Amino acid sequence: MVELLFNALIMLVLVIASIFDIKKRIIPDSIHLILMLLGFFFGEFYIVEAIFVFAFILLVFKIGQWIFKKDTLGFGDVKLFTALGFLFGFFGFLQIFFYSFLSAGVYGLIILAFKKSKDHTLPFVPFINIAVLYFMLRYSLAIL
Numbered sequence: 220m221v222e223l224l225f226n227a228l229i230m231l232v233l234v235i236a237s238i239f240d241i242k243k244r245i246i247p248d249s250i251h252l253i254l255m256l257l258g259f260f261f262g263e264f265y266i267v268e269a270i271f272v273f274a275f276i277l278l279v280f281k282i283g284q285w286i287f288k289k290d291t292l293g294f295g296d297v298k299l300f301t302a303l304g305f306l307f308g309f310f311g312f313l314q315i316f317f318y319s320f321l322s323a324g325v326y327g328l329i330i331l332a333f334k335k336s337k338d339h340t341l342p343f344v345p346f347i348n349i350a351v352l353y354f355m356l357r358y359s360l361a362i363l
Contacts, residue, residue: 225261226355229254229306233348236299240344246295254302265308272304272312273297296343303351311354318350319343 236250258264276297283291304312323346330339 228257237344237348240342246299251298251302255305258306265305268309269301269304271309273301276300315350315354318353319346322346322349
Protein backbone atom coordinates (compact mmCIF):
# COMPACT_ATOMS: atom_id res chain seq x y z
CA MET A 220 0.00 0.00 0.00
CA VAL A 221 2.82 2.40 0.88
CA GLU A 222 4.58 1.61 -2.43
CA LEU A 223 1.40 2.33 -4.36
CA LEU A 224 0.99 5.69 -2.61
CA PHE A 225 4.67 6.50 -3.15
CA ASN A 226 4.42 5.68 -6.88
CA ALA A 227 1.18 7.66 -7.21
CA LEU A 228 2.79 10.73 -5.62
CA ILE A 229 5.77 10.46 -7.96
CA MET A 230 3.47 10.22 -10.98
CA LEU A 231 1.39 13.18 -9.76
CA VAL A 232 4.50 15.33 -9.46
CA LEU A 233 5.67 14.20 -12.90
CA VAL A 234 2.29 14.99 -14.47
CA ILE A 235 2.53 18.50 -13.02
CA ALA A 236 6.07 18.75 -14.41
CA SER A 237 4.75 17.62 -17.82
CA ILE A 238 2.11 20.34 -17.83
CA PHE A 239 4.78 22.96 -17.09
CA ASP A 240 7.06 21.52 -19.77
CA ILE A 241 4.32 21.45 -22.41
CA LYS A 242 2.92 24.90 -21.66
CA LYS A 243 6.00 26.90 -20.61
CA ARG A 244 8.98 24.73 -21.56
CA ILE A 245 10.35 24.93 -18.01
CA ILE A 246 10.39 22.61 -15.02
CA PRO A 247 10.24 24.50 -11.72
CA ASP A 248 12.99 23.67 -9.23
CA SER A 249 10.29 22.85 -6.70
CA ILE A 250 9.44 19.77 -8.78
CA HIS A 251 12.98 18.42 -8.40
CA LEU A 252 12.98 19.22 -4.71
CA ILE A 253 9.64 17.49 -4.10
CA LEU A 254 10.85 14.35 -5.89
CA MET A 255 14.05 14.26 -3.85
CA LEU A 256 12.11 14.81 -0.61
CA LEU A 257 9.73 11.98 -1.51
CA GLY A 258 12.74 9.72 -1.92
CA PHE A 259 14.31 10.92 1.29
CA PHE A 260 11.23 10.47 3.47
CA PHE A 261 9.38 7.56 1.86
CA GLY A 262 11.71 5.58 -0.37
CA GLU A 263 15.29 4.68 -0.79
CA PHE A 264 17.56 7.66 -1.19
CA TYR A 265 20.38 6.89 -3.63
CA ILE A 266 22.52 9.99 -3.08
CA VAL A 267 25.82 8.57 -4.37
CA GLU A 268 24.15 7.04 -7.40
CA ALA A 269 22.38 10.35 -8.11
CA ILE A 270 25.79 11.99 -8.38
CA PHE A 271 26.70 9.47 -11.08
CA VAL A 272 23.34 10.10 -12.77
CA PHE A 273 24.03 13.84 -12.79
CA ALA A 274 27.52 13.34 -14.24
CA PHE A 275 26.20 10.96 -16.92
CA ILE A 276 23.24 13.11 -17.97
CA LEU A 277 25.35 16.28 -17.93
CA LEU A 278 27.79 14.53 -20.26
CA VAL A 279 24.90 13.60 -22.58
CA PHE A 280 23.69 17.23 -22.40
CA LYS A 281 27.14 18.60 -23.32
CA ILE A 282 27.75 16.07 -26.11
CA GLY A 283 24.35 16.95 -27.59
CA GLN A 284 25.26 20.65 -27.52
CA TRP A 285 28.62 19.95 -29.11
CA ILE A 286 27.30 17.72 -31.91
CA PHE A 287 24.15 19.67 -32.81
CA LYS A 288 25.39 23.17 -31.85
CA LYS A 289 22.21 23.74 -29.81
CA ASP A 290 20.50 22.36 -26.72
CA THR A 291 19.18 18.89 -27.37
CA LEU A 292 18.06 18.43 -23.79
CA GLY A 293 16.96 21.15 -21.42
CA PHE A 294 18.78 21.65 -18.14
CA GLY A 295 15.47 21.10 -16.34
CA ASP A 296 15.46 17.61 -17.87
CA VAL A 297 19.00 17.11 -16.53
CA LYS A 298 17.85 18.09 -13.04
CA LEU A 299 14.73 15.93 -13.33
CA PHE A 300 16.79 12.88 -14.31
CA THR A 301 19.06 13.58 -11.34
CA ALA A 302 16.05 13.68 -9.01
CA LEU A 303 14.90 10.38 -10.50
CA GLY A 304 18.38 9.04 -9.79
CA PHE A 305 17.77 9.87 -6.11
CA LEU A 306 14.55 7.83 -6.27
CA PHE A 307 15.50 4.84 -8.40
CA GLY A 308 19.29 4.62 -8.35
CA PHE A 309 21.66 4.55 -11.32
CA PHE A 310 20.38 1.35 -12.93
CA GLY A 311 16.77 2.46 -12.56
CA PHE A 312 17.75 5.76 -14.13
CA LEU A 313 19.42 3.98 -17.07
CA GLN A 314 16.22 2.12 -17.83
CA ILE A 315 14.11 5.26 -17.50
CA PHE A 316 16.60 7.15 -19.68
CA PHE A 317 16.46 4.46 -22.38
CA TYR A 318 12.66 4.22 -22.42
CA SER A 319 12.32 8.02 -22.40
CA PHE A 320 14.42 8.38 -25.51
CA LEU A 321 12.79 5.37 -27.14
CA SER A 322 9.27 6.76 -26.66
CA ALA A 323 10.34 10.27 -27.73
CA GLY A 324 12.06 8.82 -30.79
CA VAL A 325 8.97 6.89 -31.88
CA TYR A 326 6.82 9.98 -31.42
CA GLY A 327 9.39 12.12 -33.24
CA LEU A 328 9.41 9.76 -36.22
CA ILE A 329 5.62 9.90 -36.40
CA ILE A 330 5.72 13.72 -36.30
CA LEU A 331 8.39 13.80 -39.03
CA ALA A 332 6.30 11.51 -41.22
CA PHE A 333 3.28 13.82 -41.12
CA LYS A 334 4.77 17.32 -40.86
CA LYS A 335 6.67 19.23 -43.49
CA SER A 336 8.84 21.15 -41.04
CA LYS A 337 11.83 19.32 -39.64
CA ASP A 338 12.54 22.07 -37.09
CA HIS A 339 10.33 20.84 -34.27
CA THR A 340 11.12 20.63 -30.57
CA LEU A 341 9.41 18.32 -28.13
CA PRO A 342 8.79 18.79 -24.44
CA PHE A 343 10.65 15.81 -23.00
CA VAL A 344 9.01 15.36 -19.57
CA PRO A 345 5.91 13.56 -20.95
CA PHE A 346 8.23 10.91 -22.35
CA ILE A 347 10.04 10.68 -19.03
CA ASN A 348 6.59 10.11 -17.47
CA ILE A 349 5.89 7.25 -19.85
CA ALA A 350 9.24 5.71 -19.01
CA VAL A 351 8.80 6.09 -15.23
CA LEU A 352 5.31 4.60 -15.42
CA TYR A 353 6.60 1.66 -17.45
CA PHE A 354 9.49 1.21 -14.99
CA MET A 355 7.13 1.22 -12.01
CA LEU A 356 4.70 -1.20 -13.63
CA ARG A 357 7.48 -3.44 -14.80
CA TYR A 358 8.88 -3.91 -11.33
CA SER A 359 5.62 -3.96 -9.39
CA LEU A 360 4.00 -6.47 -11.77
CA ALA A 361 7.23 -8.24 -12.83
CA ILE A 362 6.55 -7.81 -16.56
CA LEU A 363 8.90 -7.21 -19.46
